[in-house]
Amino acid sequence: xxxxxxxxxLSRKIHPxxxxxxxxxELSKSESALSLNDLEGHFERADRVTLYRTLKTFEKHKLVxxxxxxxxxxxxxxxxxxxxxxxxxxxxxxxCNKCQSTFCLKxxxxxxxxxxxxxxxxxxxLVIKGLCEQCSHVN
Amino acid sequence: xxxxxxxxxLSRKIHPxxxxxxxxxELSKSESALSLNDLEGHFERADRVTLYRTLKTFEKHKLVxxxxxxxxxxxxxxxxxxxxxxxxxxxxxxxCNKCQSTFCLKxxxxxxxxxxxxxxxxxxxLVIKGLCEQCSHVN
DNA sequence: CTAAACTTTGCAATCGCATTGCATCCTTAT
DNA sequence: ATAAGGATGCAATGCGATTGCAAAGTTTAG
Numbered sequence: 043x044x045x046x047x048x049x050x051x052l053s054r055k056i057h058p059x060x061x062x063x064x065x066x067x068e069l070s071k072s073e074s075a076l077s078l079n080d081l082e083g084h085f086e087r088a089d090r091v092t093l094y095r096t097l098k099t100f101e102k103h104k105l106v107x108x109x110x111x112x113x114x115x116x117x118x119x120x121x122x123x124x125x126x127x128x129x130x131x132x133x134x135x136x137x138c139n140k141c142q143s144t145f146c147l148k149x150x151x152x153x154x155x156x157x158x159x160x161x162x163x164x165x166x167x168l169v170i171k172g173l174c175e176q177c178s179h180v181n
Numbered sequence: 182x183x184x185x186x187x188x189x190x191l192s193r194k195i196h197p198x199x200x201x202x203x204x205x206x207e208l209s210k211s212e213s214a215l216s217l218n219d220l221e222g223h224f225e226r227a228d229r230v231t232l233y234r235t236l237k238t239f240e241k242h243k244l245v246x247x248x249x250x251x252x253x254x255x256x257x258x259x260x261x262x263x264x265x266x267x268x269x270x271x272x273x274x275x276x277c278n279k280c281q282s283t284f285c286l287k288x289x290x291x292x293x294x295x296x297x298x299x300x301x302x303x304x305x306x307l308v309i310k311g312l313c314e315q316c317s318h319v320n
Numbered sequence: 321c322t323a324a325a326c327t328t329t330g331c332a333a334t335c336g337c338a339t340t341g342c343a344t345c346c347t348t349a350t
Numbered sequence: 351a352t353a354a355g356g357a358t359g360c361a362a363t364g365c366g367a368t369t370g371c372a373a374a375g376t377t378t379a380g
Contacts, residue, residue: 057347057356057357059346059347059356059357059358061357061358062357077337078337078338079336079337088358088359089358089359089360090359091339091340091358091359091360091361092357092358092359094337094338094339095357095358096357098339099357110249110251112249112306114336114337114366114367115336115337115338116337116338136297136300138300139303147297150297157309158275158286158289158309160314161275161277161309161311161312161313161314161317162311162312162317163309163310163311164278164310164311164312165309165310165311166307166308166309166310167251167306167307167308167309167310168305168306168307168308169305169306169307170296170297170300170302170304170305170306171302171303171304171305171306172300172301172302172303172304173300173301173303174300175299175300178300178301196327196328196376198327198328198329198375198376200328200329201328216366217366217367218365218366227329227330228329228330228331229330230329230330230331230332230368230369231328231329231330233367233368234328234329235328237368253337253338253365253366254365254366254367255366255367
């Protein structure tokens with residue numbers, strides 16, 4: 043498992059430090075996208091800025107993608123192994139207005155979405171908001 | 182025209198003060214969505230917080246809708262007269278990565294978008310980013 | 321017409337998240 | 351071993367959003 047994580051970092055050309063392995067581990071264990079605050083909550087002793095920069099590094103190397111779910115805080119989720127953050131890799135995200143979780147809808151690819159032909163499209167961000175499965179069952 | 186603006190406010194049950202008429206006028210003259218900063222730039226003497234609250238009031242009464250285009254600052258655009266911000270009124274937005282303009286793609290309705298059936302959908306935010314028509318012509 | 325009640329506006333201040341600068345520590349290459 | 355480069359920690363700042371409070375303006379009951 044440790045080895046596995048290390049290989050993941052190496053495959054993205056990210057130097058595998060202890061901190062990065064821990065952050066990657068956290069991200070891979072999480073069902074939902076994590077904000078910097080979320081991440082900080084998982085590490086009593088880690089510095090906020092270090093976590094911030096770790097996420098930035100991951101993002102630059104396309105290990106994670108950022109999600110703007112409108113809560114004010116950016117969230118990050120692991121990319122799939124094959125992901126290159128190219129148009130065909132883009133997918134929708136769901137944000138629960140109740141539990142505030144945000145997760146990837148990996149099956150909702152955005153590459154086939156029709157776009158206005160008078161614009162040069164570079165990225166697409168689709169966030170669906172509502173109640174997640176769990177929260178819609180509980181009343 | 183003044184009358185017209187006043188009627189618009191009244192139809193949304195917003196008390197038409199001088200400030201609100203001016204802000205509405207600004208919004209209706211603008212091709213693109215405006216941030217609080219944008220708005221502030223148009224009024225030398227207006228207080229930022231008053232503009233902020235004016236937008237909040239407009240939003241509450243569904244005169245404007247907010248757009249999260251990922252630039253960090255919320256933007257606001259006028260709703261159409263018939264808009265009630267219900268699912269069938271939702272449309273996509275385009276954000277130009279060059280000139281930073283954001284505008285409504287009113288023809289891109291989101292109501293017919295298929296959504297995951299294990300979630301209760303309340304809102305959808307679709308932001309397409311790239312180069313707008315103008316900026317893609319200029320090299 | 322006037323006083324009370326409510327709304328709107330302006331100013332000061334605060335909060336939260338993102339981001340940067342800089343010094344220190346650690347790792348790597350020579 | 352040593353210099354060079356990268357990673358980390360701490361302090362500080364920037365910026366947008368938001369709130370509290372008092373002054374000014376508006377509406378309404380009497």
